[in-house]
Amino acid sequence: MWQSGGVEERSAERAQRTGDLLAELRAVLAAGGIEDPDAEAQLLLGHALGASRGRVQAMSVLGAPVDPERVDAVRELAEERARRVPLQHLTGRAPFRSIELSVGPGVFVPRPETETVAQFAIDALQAVPDPEPVAVDLCTGSGAIALAIAAEVPTARVWAVEKSREAHAWAERNVREWGAGRVELLLGDARDPQLPERIVGRVDVLVSNPPYVPRDMVPRDPEVRDHDPELALYSGADGLELIRAISLVGLGLVRPGGTLVLEHAEMQGESIRRLLAADGWRAAATHRDLTGRDRATTALR
Known part of the structure; x- marks a missing residue:
C-alpha cells in the first residue's frame, strides 16, 4: 500500500x-x-x-x-x-471497567456491554451482608467479569471457570496481573464446574457471559466471525443450550436469596425469563445495557 x-x-x-x-x-x-x-x-x-x-x-x-x-x-x-483483525489482537490489550486485560487469538475479546453485566454482579455482591461474599463467574474467558468483581469488591471470594485451554491460558495471565490471591481460576465446564465443596450452595452471585449465538446465525462482523473462538459464540439451535445448563447448575450452587446474572442476545430475554421461572428461579428481570438494548437478565434463587 x-x-x-x-x-x-x-x-x-x-x-x-x-x-x-x-x-x-x-x-x-x-x-x-x-x-x-x-x-x-x-x-x-x-x-x-x-x-x-x-x-x-x-x-x-x-x-x-x-x-x-x-x-x-x-x-x-x-x-x-x-x-478486520481485531484492534485488541493488535494491541494485545482490552480495557474493561477499571482494568486492562491481555487478550489475543483463542480468547473472546470482552465487550463494553459486558461491563453492565459485571455491574449487576457487583451491585448484588455489595448488597450481601456477609463481609466476604462469594462470586462465581462461569465461562470466564479472559477473566474480565471475575477480575472486575475482585477489583471493585475486594473482600469478595471469587471463583472463575473456563473450559477452553487457550482462553484459560489468557485468564491465567490476567489473574496473575490483576487478581493474584483474590481470584481462583479453574479449568472446567460450566455444566459441571467442579467447584470446591465448601462453596456449593453458598454462592451469593453466579454470573456468566456464556455463548448464546444460535448455531445457524453467523455474526456479520468479521472481527467476531473470523477471530472470536466458536466455543465462546455458539450454543445450540436457539443459542440457549448452555444458559439452560447454567440455570440448572446454578440451583445447586447459589444460596437461597442469591443472585444469577446472565448476558444474552437482545431478543432472548423473554425466553430466558421463562426458562428460569420454570426451573424455580424467582423475580427474573431483563435489563438494558448502555445502548438501550435488552442484554442481561437477573434472577433470585
Whole structure:
C-alpha cells in the first residue's frame, strides 16, 4: 500500500508529522470499513509509540514528528486492522471497567456491554451482608467479569471457570496481573464446574457471559466471525443450550436469596425469563445495557 525507495530517501519520506500520519492511517482504516477510524488511528499509533491516546493527540496538535521505524510499524498495524483483525489482537490489550486485560487469538475479546453485566454482579455482591461474599463467574474467558468483581469488591471470594485451554491460558495471565490471591481460576465446564465443596450452595452471585449465538446465525462482523473462538459464540439451535445448563447448575450452587446474572442476545430475554421461572428461579428481570438494548437478565434463587 505504501511505496518506498532507497534507505536515505525512505527515511526522509517516512519522517512524518503526527497529524499527517494520523490522516493517512484514518484513510486506510476507513477504506477497510472501520466504524471509528479517527479513534483507532490514535490508538494504533499510541500502541506503536508506547504512548497514551492523549499523548498522541498532543503530538498531533504540536506537529511532533514520528520516528521512521514507528511509521513503518503503525502502517503495518493499520493494514492488519483494515483486514478486520481485531484492534485488541493488535494491541494485545482490552480495557474493561477499571482494568486492562491481555487478550489475543483463542480468547473472546470482552465487550463494553459486558461491563453492565459485571455491574449487576457487583451491585448484588455489595448488597450481601456477609463481609466476604462469594462470586462465581462461569465461562470466564479472559477473566474480565471475575477480575472486575475482585477489583471493585475486594473482600469478595471469587471463583472463575473456563473450559477452553487457550482462553484459560489468557485468564491465567490476567489473574496473575490483576487478581493474584483474590481470584481462583479453574479449568472446567460450566455444566459441571467442579467447584470446591465448601462453596456449593453458598454462592451469593453466579454470573456468566456464556455463548448464546444460535448455531445457524453467523455474526456479520468479521472481527467476531473470523477471530472470536466458536466455543465462546455458539450454543445450540436457539443459542440457549448452555444458559439452560447454567440455570440448572446454578440451583445447586447459589444460596437461597442469591443472585444469577446472565448476558444474552437482545431478543432472548423473554425466553430466558421463562426458562428460569420454570426451573424455580424467582423475580427474573431483563435489563438494558448502555445502548438501550435488552442484554442481561437477573434472577433470585
